[in-house]
Amino acid sequence: MTPYATAPADSGPTGWFSKSEAWLDSKGKGAWIAAMVLGFVFFWPVGLALLFYMIWSKRMFNKSCSRRRSNHLRRAHVMNPTGNSAFDAYRQDTLRRLEDEQRSFETFLERLRDAKDKAEFDQFMDERAHKAAEERNAPLDA
Template sequence: MTQTAMIRPAWTPATIALMILGFMVFWPLGLAMLAYILFGDRLDTFKSDVNRAADGFACSFRRSTHAPRTSTGNVAFDEWRDAEMARLDEERKKLDEMRQEFDQHMRDLRMARDRTEFEQFMADRKASQNKAKKGRSVPEIDG
């Protein structure tokens, strides 16, 4: 997911305009947009938690459905299948850990970008305030 989208969970001109438009058209739309602006950054975490829970539920269901047919009558095949299933479970765990690490990395990058943008804003604001102070402090000479 790219983070350069205009409609991201932040106070951008596009999201503010959509919120106002939503309130004017149908107030629940405006309220939904306000909730997205305020809590949208938590949606990724919520979505990944829900996906993880659903995956866990599905895995437990799959394990319980495989339990009755533990033996096919061919011992070699059963051993191979159990080994492969264990290997696949281990690979899935590794992929889940890598996905969590990547999600954390993306959150860290977003935080760093936001911090940089904020520091730039504060520096620009301070510079404009200093200009305004210098502009007012020059005495006027009538002549």
């Protein structure tokens, strides 16, 4: 048997790279950018290599999948039944009430924005009418 057959799958030159890549992916895009900047600061070819790798692997322009996945798992966990029917009913009622409050608050904000827009428009129209009246009443100098 060869000595390579007993070595773990993640050891060797690609093992540290895979671990580093997974760690940076778990931290998000900011960690990739920080690693790239540090690479440029300490040894510019490393920063350049990280930049090219980020562009080639499309990490530069995509949103972080790990963050979206963790948010999705967190939301899914909230909706799982706990086995306690009283608590599940209370949680559903509370979530429904909070959603209703959020909807009513959003409609309030929309009405508030509409009222502000109307007030600004009315002020603009009043100023425009005032200027037109001043121009009509101004003596003609000829």
